[in-house]
Amino acid sequence: MSQxxxxxxxxxxxxxxxxxxxxxxxxxxxxISPFNVITGLILAVGIPTAIWRFAAxxxxxxxxxxxxxxxxxxxxxxxxxxxIATGGFSVGVAVYILGNKDYKPLLRPALLTGFLGYAFAxxxxxxxxxxxxxxxxxxxxxxxxxxxxxxxxxxxALYLTAMTLEILPxxxxxxxxxxxWRFLMKGHMVFIILGSVLVMGHQSALGAMxxxxxxxxHPLWYTPLIPYHFLVSCIAGGLAMLIIESMIxxxxxxxxxxxxxxxxxxxxxxxxxxxxxxxITYLALKVLSVAHGMHWxxxxxxxxxxxxxxxxxxxxxPTILYxxxxxxxxxxxxxYTSIITVLGIMLNRFNVSMVCLxxxxxxxxxxxxxxxxxxxxxxxxxxxxxxxxxxxxPILYKHPDPFYADEH
Amino acid sequence: MxxxxxxxxxxxxxxxxxxxxxxxxxDALAVEDxxxxxxxxGVLVDVSKCIGCRSCEGACNDVNNLKNGVDPTDQSVFETxxxxxxxxxxxxxxxxxxxxxxxxxxxxxxxxxxxxxxCFAACLCKAFTKTPxxxxxxxxxxxxxxxxxxxxxxxxxxxxxxQSAFDPKxxxxxxxxDRISKDGGIPGCVEICPxxxxxxxxxxxxxxxxxxxxxxxxxxxDHIYGEREVGGTSWMxxxxxxxxxxxxxxxxxxxxxPRLTYGFLWTLPILHITLPVxxxxxxxxxxxxxxxxxxxxxxxx
Numbered sequence: 001m002s003q004x005x006x007x008x009x010x011x012x013x014x015x016x017x018x019x020x021x022x023x024x025x026x027x028x029x030x031x032i033s034p035f036n037v038i039t040g041l042i043l044a045v046g047i048p049t050a051i052w053r054f055a056a057x058x059x060x061x062x063x064x065x066x067x068x069x070x071x072x073x074x075x076x077x078x079x080x081x082x083x084i085a086t087g088g089f090s091v092g093v094a095v096y097i098l099g100n101k102d103y104k105p106l107l108r109p110a111l112l113t114g115f116l117g118y119a120f121a122x123x124x125x126x127x128x129x130x131x132x133x134x135x136x137x138x139x140x141x142x143x144x145x146x147x148x149x150x151x152x153x154x155x156x157a158l159y160l161t162a163m164t165l166e167i168l169p170x171x172x173x174x175x176x177x178x179x180x181w182r183f184l185m186k187g188h189m190v191f192i193i194l195g196s197v198l199v200m201g202h203q204s205a206l207g208a209m210x211x212x213x214x215x216x217x218h219p220l221w222y223t224p225l226i227p228y229h230f231l232v233s234c235i236a237g238g239l240a241m242l243i244i245e246s247m248i249x250x251x252x253x254x255x256x257x258x259x260x261x262x263x264x265x266x267x268x269x270x271x272x273x274x275x276x277x278x279x280i281t282y283l284a285l286k287v288l289s290v291a292h293g294m295h296w297x298x299x300x301x302x303x304x305x306x307x308x309x310x311x312x313x314x315x316x317x318p319t320i321l322y323x324x325x326x327x328x329x330x331x332x333x334x335x336y337t338s339i340i341t342v343l344g345i346m347l348n349r350f351n352v353s354m355v356c357l358x359x360x361x362x363x364x365x366x367x368x369x370x371x372x373x374x375x376x377x378x379x380x381x382x383x384x385x386x387x388x389x390x391x392x393x394p395i396l397y398k399h400p401d402p403f404y405a406d407e408h
Numbered sequence: 409m410x411x412x413x414x415x416x417x418x419x420x421x422x423x424x425x426x427x428x429x430x431x432x433x434x435d436a437l438a439v440e441d442x443x444x445x446x447x448x449x450g451v452l453v454d455v456s457k458c459i460g461c462r463s464c465e466g467a468c469n470d471v472n473n474l475k476n477g478v479d480p481t482d483q484s485v486f487e488t489x490x491x492x493x494x495x496x497x498x499x500x501x502x503x504x505x506x507x508x509x510x511x512x513x514x515x516x517x518x519x520x521x522x523x524x525x526x527c528f529a530a531c532l533c534k535a536f537t538k539t540p541x542x543x544x545x546x547x548x549x550x551x552x553x554x555x556x557x558x559x560x561x562x563x564x565x566x567x568x569x570x571q572s573a574f575d576p577k578x579x580x581x582x583x584x585x586d587r588i589s590k591d592g593g594i595p596g597c598v599e600i601c602p603x604x605x606x607x608x609x610x611x612x613x614x615x616x617x618x619x620x621x622x623x624x625x626x627x628x629x630d631h632i633y634g635e636r637e638v639g640g641t642s643w644m645x646x647x648x649x650x651x652x653x654x655x656x657x658x659x660x661x662x663x664x665x666p667r668l669t670y671g672f673l674w675t676l677p678i679l680h681i682t683l684p685v686x687x688x689x690x691x692x693x694x695x696x697x698x699x700x701x702x703x704x705x706x707x708x709x
Contacts, residue, residue: 057573064569066493069555090690130553130568130576138532142550148669149531151676189691195604208672212526212560215660226673233545342441361564362489370590 017175020391035098039380046377049370053127056273061370068358068365070128075353076375077124079206080346083154083230085117086238087245088163089199090274096349103267105259108170108395109249110242112386115163120382121158126373131157148208155202162195173404174393180405194210204231210352218356220298220307232285236278239271239344240338247335249396252387256396265331275341283315303359310351314344439528444523444640448542449588450611451598452618453516455647455654456628457605460486460500460514464597464606466517467544468498471584471596489655490520492705494569498583505653513647515654516597516605518581519544520634521566521642522664527557528567529666535578542611542642551577562638562660583642611642639664 011021019027053061087110094100095107126132134141139157144150166256172181207230208216223229250257250264250280257264290296298304318341325333354365390396398404450551450679466480476495477483498518504514528536528544535551546566551575558566558593587593588608595684598608607614615635622628627648634644638659645651652658 055573057571057576058568059570059572064568064570064571065553066491066558067564069558069568093687097691097694099691099698128554130555131551134533134550134552137550137552142534144532144534146529146666146673147532147556148672149530149554151673153532157410193684193687193691196687197680200683201679205672205676208669209556211668211672212530212556212665213655213667214665215562224668227675240455357559 002135003286011206016390039384042376042380046373046380049373050127050377053370053374054132058130060129061368061374062189063366063368063371065363065365067361067363068354070353070357071365072354072367072375073124073128074371075350076346077378078121078128079349081117081124081355082206083234083345084233084237084241084342085121086112086199086237087115087242088112088166089196090235091242092166093196094274095195096189096192096351104244104269105263106246106267106396108167108391109245110238111163111167112170112389113241115160115167115240115353116382116386116389118156118160118163120378122160124132124375124378148205148211149161150208151205152202155198155205159168159195159202162191162198166191168193170395173401174397189332199234200231202254203234204228206230207352210357214355216358217352218303218359219293219295220290220303221352221356223293225285225289225292227283229282229289229348232278232282233345233348236275236282237342239275240341240345243268243271243338243381244337244342249390253390253396256390258397268331268334269326269329272322272331272337273326275325275338276319277343279315279319279322284309285317286311295347303356304357306351306358310344310347314340315346318344418645422565422583423605444539444611445538445542448523448540448611449608450521450614450642451541451595452607452609452614453643454605454607454621455513455645455649458500458514458516459603459604459605460502460512461602462500463600463602464516465498465500467582467596467600471587472497472582474581474632476530480663482641491567492581493567494571496567497579501655502599503649503654505649507653513654515645515656516561517565518597518643518653519561519583520637521581521583522639523640523642524664524666524699526560526562526638526665530556530560532556539585539589541583541585541589543585543588544580545582545585546578547581548577551681553577562665562666611644613676618644621646625652636643636662638662639667 015021015023022030035377058064062071062073091103091110094103117227126135136152138144138150165184169181169184169188172178172184186337192230205225207227210222210226211224214222246268248265259267272360292300299308318337321337321340325337327333358365395406448678460483462480462534465478468474469476473649474494474495478496486500489501490496492499495528498516500516503513503515504510521538521542523538525536525538525548528538531551532554533550533552535547536557537547537592553568554577558568564617566578566580568578569698583595584595584597588595594608595636598606607617609617615626615632616707618632618635622632629647630652632644632646633651633656634641641663644650645656647654
């Protein structure tokens, strides 16, 4: 990319910045790849389905009911989606506040994931809301200040703003907007601190939403500690997702990643250690909740087995595997364990938001094909946008111009 | 507007916050425990008097212009346990409890109109109001359709017009608020009930009536369902058959559901004030340490 840009100084702005230095014909030829064909087919059916949702309503396109009013779009897109998009905040704190500069190469990919993850969670929310066009209502028309969901909405709006301001310098570097870059970098530290506070607020608030459902959420999952379960598990989920992402980045965008394999392995091991300690905290919170609720006897029921499957298989097991991996210095094992960890966060959010909610109600919710397709479509668009930005802006590598040296 | 604001402040007062702002001079110095509006209305449902005629359902449909196409005399609806729907605000279910000696027991259900409603605490758009009359009313004009109220209701009452793409709303029993807020007005279902199974009146008086009936006839279960459940509800039930055999949830406890989040709602402001200071402090320490190690390298950015 950069080579094409250097050899053709007189190239148009559009060709240089958008088409990666290729001509129109070259660019469109390059677009035809197996990945693009498959994902293109998904979009070809997914986008009309998404439009159908808004034209025909929730009744026609979902299996939601009066008894189970929340489904996949909240469980996956919102509760799981934002839980694994918090890596940017964790790395931001590690690099800037705790001063651990080693992790700096991971910061931009993590911030980009965080920004896109949250943006897409909110797009997913628009599908679920009965009246999405009233999204600003809680702020502008009628504020339900006593609702935890109001806090979530307020925090998501502010956090997305902070994340946008955090990721914009990368765009300024890509387009060579030096004045804007300098201006944006002035507020850098403030956004990192603000973002950290906001992320802790809304991640715990997402869990606190379930405090209102003591009789509707199964007692093994319902606990007064649920805000802290959500908060601690999102830190583990966000860091584990970061490990998976950097593994994929090395495979897919290897030519951009300037990091050596040794350095990558070292950072992966370091992150793995952080996830392992977070998971221990999470495990302790889980055990504490069962103990304080005096729910030991519930473990020997069908729901109890399901609970133990979640806790032993997706919290305890990865914790042990991380420690084995750290002892052996195996970055590979850390990467595989991270997949288990992220699946575990998904299982937990599904359990809390769907499976174990309304557990004793007669009706069971199973998502309709159109719900699944819209979610897959959103993930596909997310991947396209992610790749599009990665190929253009300095996310995985440092901009060569010394002007952009970050002095923090 | 004013009443809902007062209600919110009084609800906060229930969490142990001083009630100075609540506007009642006598309570200004007390840590007030909100126990519901005074002189609020309610309905006492005597399950043992219901014959399952479903005329309450018909009256509800008439008052609220509901077109659910169901003939109130049709007995086949009793085959399944029903729940509220977008066009069904009240419904009568039939149970064949073990304790009933083989006799069917009919239970009319509708919104319980809680003293401190979970739907109120759930709503981020303040679409729900607990009126001093006792009704929990919903305002579709501010609702964004998140359906958290439905998820929070311990009685599984609010329903949603899922079939509507452009004008969906939450639906539930209104306690015939337009009628009961006028002198002498009573809900449509109470007015039509031919057996006296439904009694409308001041909630406190209804509790006295219920106690007298329980005292006079030992067949009654010694429990007024709704007197204390989730902090008390405007609609209450007495029965001669244990409530758990009649589709009632008996694990709800007596804590008003909104209070379960008050602690958390106060945790966040504390976090918002202390955490930035803490992080800035840690940052300044790490900066200073680096400055010492690398000299000018750690200059202001």
